[in-house]
Amino acid sequence: MHRLLSLALFGLALCAAMNAHADDAPERGRALYREHCSACHAPDFNGAGPAHRGVVGRLAGTVPGFTYSPALKDAGFVWTPERLDRWLTDPEAVRPGQRMGVSVADAAERADLIAYLRTLGEAPQKETAPRE
Numbered sequence: 001m002h003r004l005l006s007l008a009l010f011g012l013a014l015c016a017a018m019n020a021h022a023d024d025a026p027e028r029g030r031a032l033y034r035e036h037c038s039a040c041h042a043p044d045f046n047g048a049g050p051a052h053r054g055v056v057g058r059l060a061g062t063v064p065g066f067t068y069s070p071a072l073k074d075a076g077f078v079w080t081p082e083r084l085d086r087w088l089t090d091p092e093a094v095r096p097g098q099r100m101g102v103s104v105a106d107a108a109e110r111a112d113l114i115a116y117l118r119t120l121g122e123a124p125q126k127e128t129a130p131r132e
């Protein structure tokens, strides 16, 4: 009986730990984004890559003012989490001729990055460049 109880408690603790883990995904994604994406991307302004705010659910290749490759401009699909996962795994496999020379080999890191991108809502782009 005692053993059963401790097993149940262990199970509960495990669930709690896993939940906490899942909730941390956007935070981990934000750190990964800073490390791996921010050289070219930002939520609210175009750099070497297009602005990301609202990217999940948006038609690919359509951020105003950014000059895309024809391959991405004509993609004709909406960015879903699944499609973003494939893009980050191998952009060239998704749209041959695209111009993002970066990929993320680690599936857990991709999931965290996408969790972060999902937190960027559908706000309009800012008119002025941000301070950072």
Ligand code: HEC
Residues within 6 Å of the ligand: 033, 036, 037, 038, 039, 040, 041, 048, 049, 050, 055, 059, 060, 061, 062, 063, 067, 068, 069, 070, 071, 072, 073, 084, 087, 088, 097, 098, 099, 100, 101, 102, 103, 104, 113
């Ligand atoms: C070296 C610069 C560079 C880095 C680093 C980079 N990207 Fe990109 N990214 C680009 C370019 C350039 C494009 C546009 C590609 C095209 O037009 O073919 C792009 C496009 C995208 C798009 C499509 C956006 C849209 O509007 O359709 C997504 C999503 C994206 N990048 C995510 C990321 C993420 C997440 C990271 C970090 C893991 C990252 N990128 C790192 C340069 C970069």
